[in-house]
Amino acid sequence: MGGQGDTGATAQGGTGQLHGGAGQGGAGQGGAGQGGAGNAIEVRALRKSFGRTVALDGLDLTVRGGEVHAFLGPNGAGKTTTIRILLGLLAKDGGEAVLLGGDPWRDAVALHARLAYVPGDVTLWPGLTGGEIIDLLGRLRGPRTGIDPRRRQELTERFDFDPAKKARAYSKGNRQKVALIAALASDAELLILDEPTSGLDPLMEAAFRECVNDERHEGRTILLSSHILAEAEALADRVTIIREGRAVETGTLAEMRHLTRESVDAELARPARLDGLAGVHDLHVDGTRIRCQVDHAVLNDVLARLTEAGVRSLTCRPPTLEELFLRHYSTERATAGASR
Amino acid sequence: MTTSRAAWTPRAGGALAGTGELTRLAVRRDRIALPAAVYVIVALVAGTAYSFRKLYPTQAGRAALAATGESNPALRFLYGRLDGDSLGSLTTWRYGIWAAIFTALMAIFVVVRHTRADEEAGRLELMGSAAVGRDAPLTAGLLPAAAASLVIAGLLWLVLPLAHLPAAGSAALALGIGGCGLAFTGITAVAAQLASTARGARGIALGALGAAFALRGVGDAAGAGGPSWLSWASPLGWVQLARPFAAERWWVLGLHLAVFAAGLALAFRLAAHRDHGAGLLPDRAGRPAASRWLSGPSGLAWRLQRGALAGWAFGFAATFAASGAAAKGVGQLFGTSSALQRAFTRIGGQTAIVNAYLAGLMLLAGMVAAAFATSAVLRLRAEETSGRAEPVLATAVSRVRWGLSHLAVAVGGSALLLAVAGLATGLGYGLRTGSPGPEAARMLGAAMAQLPATLLVAGVAIVLVGWWPGGAVAGAWTAVGAVVAISLFGAALQLSHWGLDISPFTHVPKLPGAAVTLRTTGTPLIVLSLAALALAAAGLVGLRRRDIG
Numbered sequence: 019m020g021g022q023g024d025t026g027a028t029a030q031g032g033t034g035q036l037h038g039g040a041g042q043g044g045a046g047q048g049g050a051g052q053g054g055a056g057n058a059i060e061v062r063a064l065r066k067s068f069g070r071t072v073a074l075d076g077l078d079l080t081v082r083g084g085e086v087h088a089f090l091g092p093n094g095a096g097k098t099t100t101i102r103i104l105l106g107l108l109a110k111d112g113g114e115a116v117l118l119g120g121d122p123w124r125d126a127v128a129l130h131a132r133l134a135y136v137p138g139d140v141t142l143w144p145g146l147t148g149g150e151i152i153d154l155l156g157r158l159r160g161p162r163t164g165i166d167p168r169r170r171q172e173l174t175e176r177f178d179f180d181p182a183k184k185a186r187a188y189s190k191g192n193r194q195k196v197a198l199i200a201a202l203a204s205d206a207e208l209l210i211l212d213e214p215t216s217g218l219d220p221l222m223e224a225a226f227r228e229c230v231n232d233e234r235h236e237g238r239t240i241l242l243s244s245h246i247l248a249e250a251e252a253l254a255d256r257v258t259i260i261r262e263g264r265a266v267e268t269g270t271l272a273e274m275r276h277l278t279r280e281s282v283d284a285e286l287a288r289p290a291r292l293d294g295l296a297g298v299h300d301l302h303v304d305g306t307r308i309r310c311q312v313d314h315a316v317l318n319d320v321l322a323r324l325t326e327a328g329v330r331s332l333t334c335r336p337p338t339l340e341e342l343f344l345r346h347y348s349t350e351r352a353t354a355g356a357s358r
Numbered sequence: 359m360t361t362s363r364a365a366w367t368p369r370a371g372g373a374l375a376g377t378g379e380l381t382r383l384a385v386r387r388d389r390i391a392l393p394a395a396v397y398v399i400v401a402l403v404a405g406t407a408y409s410f411r412k413l414y415p416t417q418a419g420r421a422a423l424a425a426t427g428e429s430n431p432a433l434r435f436l437y438g439r440l441d442g443d444s445l446g447s448l449t450t451w452r453y454g455i456w457a458a459i460f461t462a463l464m465a466i467f468v469v470v471r472h473t474r475a476d477e478e479a480g481r482l483e484l485m486g487s488a489a490v491g492r493d494a495p496l497t498a499g500l501l502p503a504a505a506a507s508l509v510i511a512g513l514l515w516l517v518l519p520l521a522h523l524p525a526a527g528s529a530a531l532a533l534g535i536g537g538c539g540l541a542f543t544g545i546t547a548v549a550a551q552l553a554s555t556a557r558g559a560r561g562i563a564l565g566a567l568g569a570a571f572a573l574r575g576v577g578d579a580a581g582a583g584g585p586s587w588l589s590w591a592s593p594l595g596w597v598q599l600a601r602p603f604a605a606e607r608w609w610v611l612g613l614h615l616a617v618f619a620a621g622l623a624l625a626f627r628l629a630a631h632r633d634h635g636a637g638l639l640p641d642r643a644g645r646p647a648a649s650r651w652l653s654g655p656s657g658l659a660w661r662l663q664r665g666a667l668a669g670w671a672f673g674f675a676a677t678f679a680a681s682g683a684a685a686k687g688v689g690q691l692f693g694t695s696s697a698l699q700r701a702f703t704r705i706g707g708q709t710a711i712v713n714a715y716l717a718g719l720m721l722l723a724g725m726v727a728a729a730f731a732t733s734a735v736l737r738l739r740a741e742e743t744s745g746r747a748e749p750v751l752a753t754a755v756s757r758v759r760w761g762l763s764h765l766a767v768a769v770g771g772s773a774l775l776l777a778v779a780g781l782a783t784g785l786g787y788g789l790r791t792g793s794p795g796p797e798a799a800r801m802l803g804a805a806m807a808q809l810p811a812t813l814l815v816a817g818v819a820i821v822l823v824g825w826w827p828g829g830a831v832a833g834a835w836t837a838v839g840a841v842v843a844i845s846l847f848g849a850a851l852q853l854s855h856w857g858l859d860i861s862p863f864t865h866v867p868k869l870p871g872a873a874v875t876l877r878t879t880g881t882p883l884i885v886l887s888l889a890a891l892a893l894a895a896a897g898l899v900g901l902r903r904r905d906i907g
Binding site for chain 1: 648649655657749
C-alpha cells in the first residue's frame with residue numbers, strides 16, 4: 019500500500035487543475051450557488067469516514083431545481099454515502115449539506131415528505147406483494163406525496179410488472195421496478211435515484227428513460243446516481259463526476275466537452291505536419307490519414323493546417339461522456355503510475 | 359486446457375458424483391450445532407435415567423409415580439403411556455417422546471438448511487454448475503441429519519446400560535428415538551420438494567411433527583375406552599408402542615425405517631420431476647394493492663410479526679392448557695418420592711405444592727415471553743442489516759416512530775402471550791377441579807404480573823440496538839440466556855443474593871400463592887415497569903443519534 023499516498027497526492031494535483039477548469043465553465047453554477055434559493059441540493063466540503071476508511075473527502079455537489087443531475091463515479095467512489103447523508107441516514111463528519119432548503123439530519127421527516135428515493139440495492143419484505151409495498155411506501159411518505167392511482171396503473175403497465183406476486187418471488191429487476199414505480203408514481207418534488215436501472219433489461223431501461231423525460235417536463239428535480247454513462251449522457255442536464263470522495267468535474271456535458279479535446283480524423287490530399295503543435299495529442303499519422311485529439315484552444319490552427327494540405331474527408335467529434343470519464347480516470351492512473 | 363477437459367469428463371458415480379464433497383461441506387457448516395444437539399438429547403435421556411434411580415430408589419415409590427402418571431390424562435397427553443414401573447419404563451415415559459421430538463426437530467432444521475434453504479439462497483445453483491451429480495445435493499443434504507439420528511441411537515444404546523438399565527430395553531428406546539430422527543429426515547426431504555421456500559418447507563415438516571404429537575397425545579390420553587389406536591398413526595407414538603423395558607415389540611421400530619425409506623423414495627422422485635428453484639406447491643398470488651391496514655410503520659411491523667406471534671400464541675395455549683390440567687395431580691406426583699415430599703411439605707402441604715407448581719409455570723411463561731419480546735425488538739436490527747429499514751426511513755417516518763412500531767409489537771405481543779398462558783393454565787386446571795372461571799381469572803392476574811420483568815429483559819435488546827448495533831443480537835440473547843439460567847438454576851447453584859437479584863424475575867411476586875398487597879406486590883411491579891420504560895427511552899435516544907445501515 020506504499021503507493022497509496024502517492025496516488026492520492028497526484029490525484030489531488032490533477033483534480034485541482036480539472037476542477038478549476040470546471041469552475042470556469044460552470045460560472046453560472048457558482049452564481050446559483052450563492053443565490054441558493056433555486057438549488058434542490060447544496061453540498062460543500064462534505065466529509066465522512068467509516069473508521070479509517072475515508073468515504074467522502076470534501077465533496078461539493080450542487081443540484082439546481084428542476085434539472086436532471088447525473089452523479090457519476092465507479093463503485094466505492096462515495097455516491098451512496100453522499101445520498102445516505104442527504105437522506106439523514108448517516109451523520110456527516112464535516113462540511114455542509116442542504117436539501118430542499120433544510121438540514122437533512124435535523125429536518126429529515128419534513129424533507130422526506132417532499133422526496134422519493136430508489137435505493138441501489140432494493141431489498142423487500144418477502145411476505146408482502148409488490149403492489150402492497152408500492153402502496154405502503156407511498157403512504158409512509160405522507161398524504162402530500164402519496165401515490166397517484168392512475169399513474170401507478172400506467173407505470174405498472176409500462177414496466178410490465180405483476181403487482182400480485184410475493185416479493186420473495188421477484189428477480190432483481192422486478193424488485194427494482196417496485197422501488198421505481200413507488201417513486202415515479204409519487205408527487206415528490208425531488209427524486210433521488212441510486213443506480214436505478216441496475217438489473218433492468220434494455221427494454222425496461224428505455225421505459226425508464228421515457229419516464230425520467232416525462233418527470234423533467236413536469237419540473238421535478240432528479241439526482242441520478244449511476245455508473246452507466248450512456249444513461250447519464252441521454253438524460254442529464256448537468257453532470258458531476260466523483261472520485262475517491264471528491265467531485266473532480268461538474269457542469270453541463272457541453273461545458274465539460276468544451277474544456278476537453280475533440281477527436282479529429284482526416285483524410286488529406288498531401289501529408290500535413292502537426293507534430294510540432296502544442297495542444298495536439300495521441301497523434302497517429304498513416305500516410306495521408308491523420309487521427310488525433312485536439313485541445314479546443316488550438317482547434318482553429320489545426321484545421322487551418324489541414325485545409326492547407328487539402329481535406330478529402332474530415333470527422334471532428336466531441337468526446338463521448340465515456341471517453342471523458344475514462345480519460346479522466348486513466349490519466350490519473352497513468353500519472354500515479356509515473357510518479358511511483 | 360487439460361483442466362477444462364477434465365471437468366467435462368463424467369465422473370464415476372453419475373447422479374451421485376460430488377456427494378462426498380457436498381456432505382463434507384454440510385458437516386463442516388454444522389460442526390458445532392449438530393454435536394451440541396446430539397449431546398443435549400443423549401444427556402437428557404441418560405440424565406433422567408440416572409436421576410430417577412436417585413429419586414425413586416424403592417419399588418413402592420416407583421409404583422406410586424407410575425400410578426399417578428397412568429391415572430392423569432393430562433400427563434398421558436404430555437408424556438405418553440406407561441408400561442410397568444421399572445426405572446427403564448419411567449425413563450421411557452418421562453423422556454421417550456420428548457427426546458424423539460427433539461431428535462425430529464434437529465432432523466427438520468438440518469435437512470431444510472441443507473436442501474431448500476441452500477436452493478432458495480442460490481448456493482445450490484453455484485454447486486450444481488460444478489461437476490456434481492443430479493441426486494448429489496439431496497443426498498448430501500440428508501446425510502448429516504440421518505447420521506446424527508444414528509449417532510444418537512448408538513450413543514443411547516451404549517450409555518443407558520451404564521445407568522443400570524437392561525440392555526434390550528435400552529436398545530429399543532435408543533432405536534425408537536433415533537428412528538424418529540430418521541422418519542422426520544424422510545418427511546422433511548419430501549417437504550423440501552413441495553415448498554419453494556425454506557420457511558414453507560419447515561412449516562410443512564413442523565406441522566407434520568405437531569400432528570404426530572397431537573395424534574399420539576389424544577390416543578395416549580384416551581386410554582382403553584377411547585380412540586387409543588390414534589397413537590399408532592404417529593411416529594412419536596411408536597417409541598412407546600415398541601414397549602421398551604416391558605416385553606419389547608421390535609417390529610414396531612421397523613415402521614420408522616419404512617417411513618424413512620418411503621420419504622426418501624418419494625423425495626428423489628419429486629426432485630427429479632421439478633425445476634431447480636421451484637416447488638411443487640405453487641406460490642399463491644397475493645393482493646395487488648395494500649389494504650388500508652398497511653398504512654404506517656406500525657401496520658408494517660404488525661404485518662411482519664403477526665405470523666410469528668400467532669405461532670407463539672398457539673404454542674402457549676396448547677402447552678399451558680396441558681400443563682395447567684396436569685397441576686391437579688402434581689401433589690401426588692411429588693408425593694411419590696420421599697425426598698421430594700419432605701422438601702415440599704416443608705413449603706406447606708398440598709395447596710402450597712400446587713400453587714408453587716402454578717407459580718413456576720408462570721415464571722416459565724414470563725421467560726419464554728421475554729424470548730419472544732427480544733426477538734420482536736431485534737427485528738429492528740434485522741430490518742436494518744437487510745437494507746429494508748432504509749426505504750422506510752427515507753420516507754416521512756422518524757426513527758423514533760419506526761423504533762416504537764416494533765416495540766409496540768414486542769409489548770403487545772408479550773402481553774398477549776402472557777394472557778394466553780394465564781387463561782390456558784387457569785382453564786386447564788379449573789376444568790379439572792370444577793371451577794374454570796375463578797381459576798382463569800386468578801391465573802390471568804398471576805401471568806400478567808410477569809409482564810414488567812419480561813419487558814425489562816427485552817429492554818436490554820433495545821438499548822443494544824440503539825447504542826451497540828453490531829453486538830445487539832448476541833448481547834440480547836446472552837441477556838435472555840443469563841436470566842433463564844439464574845431463574846432456573848440460580849437457587850440450586852446457591853448463587854448469592856446479589857447474583858439472583860440480577861434477574862428481574864427474582865423480584866416478581868410468586869403468584870399464585872403470595873399475599874397480594876400494594877407494598878409487596880405493587881412496588882416491585884412498578885419499579886420493574888419504570889426500569890423497562892427507562893431502557894426503552896435510552897434505546898430510542900441511541901437510535902436517533904447513530905448512523906443507520
